[in-house]
Amino acid sequence: MTVTTESLTIAQMAETTGLSTHTLRYYEREGLMFAPVDRASSSHRRYTEADVAWVGFLTKLRSTGMPIRDVRRYVELVRAGDATMPERRELLVAHRRRVLAQLEDVTASLAAIDRKITLYEGHTP
Amino acid sequence: MTVTTESLTIAQMAETTGLSTHTLRYYEREGLMFAPVDRASSSHRRYTEADVAWVGFLTKLRSTGMPIRDVRRYVELVRAGDATMPERRELLVAHRRRVLAQLEDVTASLAAIDRKITLYEGHTP
DNA sequence: CTAGGACTTCGAGCGCGCTCGAAGTCAAAC
DNA sequence: GTTTGACTTCGAGCGCGCTCGAAGTCCTAG
Numbered sequence: 001m002t003v004t005t006e007s008l009t010i011a012q013m014a015e016t017t018g019l020s021t022h023t024l025r026y027y028e029r030e031g032l033m034f035a036p037v038d039r040a041s042s043s044h045r046r047y048t049e050a051d052v053a054w055v056g057f058l059t060k061l062r063s064t065g066m067p068i069r070d071v072r073r074y075v076e077l078v079r080a081g082d083a084t085m086p087e088r089r090e091l092l093v094a095h096r097r098r099v100l101a102q103l104e105d106v107t108a109s110l111a112a113i114d115r116k117i118t119l120y121e122g123h124t125p
Numbered sequence: 126m127t128v129t130t131e132s133l134t135i136a137q138m139a140e141t142t143g144l145s146t147h148t149l150r151y152y153e154r155e156g157l158m159f160a161p162v163d164r165a166s167s168s169h170r171r172y173t174e175a176d177v178a179w180v181g182f183l184t185k186l187r188s189t190g191m192p193i194r195d196v197r198r199y200v201e202l203v204r205a206g207d208a209t210m211p212e213r214r215e216l217l218v219a220h221r222r223r224v225l226a227q228l229e230d231v232t233a234s235l236a237a238i239d240r241k242i243t244l245y246e247g248h249t250p
Numbered sequence: 251c252t253a254g255g256a257c258t259t260c261g262a263g264c265g266c267g268c269t270c271g272a273a274g275t276c277a278a279a280c
Numbered sequence: 281g282t283t284t285g286a287c288t289t290c291g292a293g294c295g296c297g298c299t300c301g302a303a304g305t306c307c308t309a310g
Contacts, residue, residue: 011287020269022269025288026269041287043287044286045288062267063231064234068266068268088245089246092241092242092245106224107228109185109189110224113185113186113221116217120211134257136257145299147298147300148299150259166257166306168257168258168306169257169258170257192297193297193298
């Protein structure tokens with residue numbers, strides 16, 4: 001298999017992004033790609049560098065727990081052009097707020113768990 | 126309805142813990158309670174202060190993303206007595222490690238999102 | 251005595267985010 | 281020409297963590 005730097009097959013894209021080919025197709029179906037993915041051989045997907053960067057950002061949104069439906073909303077705004085920048089910003093800022101709140105929550109719970117761990121000190125086998 | 130300080134109805138327990146009555150029954154079914162919940166009137170649940178504390182800790186485990194099945198495993202260890210303290214500790218420590226890794230992950234993704242937000246600066250409506 | 255309401259059990263259903271498998275196409279290697 | 285295998289679409293299925301609803305019981309107030 002010859003790897004052109006021009007574009008990636010879905011398998012290469014999966015390798016690159018860390019997502020499965022199933023997930024890549026799923027994201028596309030769900031409207032999360034910025035633009036339709038190029039096709040070669042009249043049917044096989046060919047991903048560009050831009051696609052790699054885009055999926056990378058999608059992954060960051062997802063890994064902070066943004067639901068698919070919100071990611072889709074964001075994507076739609078990006079597609080709608082520069083005029084939506086304020087709204088996009090607002091969306092991301094609101095998301096960040098929620099994420100930070102949850103981080104605090106988790107951190108607090110973790111502290112309680114740590115205290116429990118401490119209670120178990122000295123009981124090593 | 127007279128509120129005794131002795132015990133709580135499931136509705137009061139839900140109020141106290143922030144879980145729904147459905148979830149409280151679900152947790153019990155799933156074997157997450159330390160001991161069988163007391164009953165009054167031959168059938169209605171009566172929760173003790175100890176139950177409140179216990180569910181509080183369960184909630185902390187859950188809010189850090191520990192799967193139900195792992196919580197159950199932990200509960201089983203607690204029920205098994207003091208001899209399992211080392212294993213409990215190990216379980217919690219491993220969980221903490223995963224949670225911290227994920228916190229880092231989220232934090233890194235959030236940073237990328239922040240950079241994107243910054244790009245949108247100056248585009249306020 | 252009756253009505254209301256809070257509880258009970260049980261099994262089914264749901265929303266999410268994938269994940270999988272069947273059946274088909276196509277291009278290149280042999 | 282045949283085989284291989286990487287891809288395609290499509291719809292179904294799954295694991296998780298609840299969430300819901302039906303049908304029944306029991307206590308309490310009026």
